[in-house]
Amino acid sequence: MQNYLEFNFKINPPKPWSEILMAVLIEVGFDSFTEETDGILGYIQKDIFNEEDLKNLEIFHNEEINIEYSFSEMPNINWNEEWEKNFDPINIEDKVLIRAEFHESGDFEHEIIIQPKMSFGTGHHATTYLMIQQMLDMDLKNKKVLDMGCGTSVLAIFAKQNGAAETLAIDIDEWSVENSIENAARNEVELIIEQGTAENLGKENFDIILANINRNILISDIPTYVSVLNAGGKLLLSGLCFFDVDDILEVCTENNLTLEKKIQREEWVSLLLSK
Known part of the structure; x- marks a missing residue:
């Protein structure tokens, strides 16, 4: 398993900036997130993290938002366990259900069963929803x-x-x-x-x-x-x-x-x- 860093980003105001911060953090290597009431937790592999890349992101210099962060190392994190704690099925227009094997089946035209090997962040939920919503038509x-x-x-x-x-x-x-x-x-x-x-x-x-x-x-x-x-x-x-x-x-x-x-x-x- 890879060693990961866990970042605790405190964001003021949290909305809509938590979602926006997740989007830009993906660009510098963050691959999973958990939403908190006052911000987000973000995760990145230790061997690819570059703090200068993080600090140079424009969002940290935006006067409309204040972001503070701290981080610590999380050796040998079991992403399957973390994912199972946080992942809920995705219901797309009551037509498509994306679920894990441990979720109950439902009355949908389509079901897709997945078991990711990493955490499945909130942003991924929204964009997956949008892609399949478009594909329905x-x-x-x-x-x-x-x-x-x-x-x-x-x-x-x-x-x-x-x-x-x-x-x-x-x-x-x-x-x-x-x-x-x-x-x-x-x-x-x-x-x-x-x-x-x-x-x-x-x-x-x-x-x-x-x-x-x-x-x-x-x-x-x-x-x-x-x-x-x-x-x-x-x-x-x-x-x-x-x-x-x-x-x-x-x-x-x-x-x-x-x-x-x-x-x-x-x-x-x-x-x-x-x-």
Whole structure:
């Protein structure tokens, strides 16, 4: 197991800044969070933490908010135990239930059973909700799909449950690849799963690309996504806060993408674009 640092961020005012802080902390390597009444707890692997990167984040210099933090080392944390303490099922419009094996089943059109190998933070709940909410209105049948930055591969699994053809799931983290293999088997769907980044792309094209990542990676990788997206194809994005939208849309416009639908949940946003 990796040694982690636990950060206690005291935030004034907590709303809406707790959600916004989680979004920007992901960009410097934080991978899980727990919400507190007066802020958040954030977790990052000790060997990748750089305090200068943290201090240089613009949010710490924003006069509308005051953030104080302390941190301590948490050796050999069992993320499965931490996740089970905090994870509740995700109910998406009473149509889709994302749950763990220890949760009860329900009367839903679709159920996705996952068992992450790391904590599943609140921000992930919101953006996963938005992505699947968008996918509910998309024609996935017989479409070739890419789930970029797949994490648990919940989006790829949902695509396959809705008739997608060949579906590729890619993530940079080894834990995500292992977890995706397990979750695909758990949900009895067939996925092609690779470890890597957008550099893996280029050999084949896709009808639909799903990318629930973060602002900086999306800005960097959107041109690559467009290069492997079929004409008339769809690019579905999330992992974005409302203040990221203008920058993302600027890159999308430069790459000849058209915005079809934007939805928001709390501070989080999803964008559906077409080529």
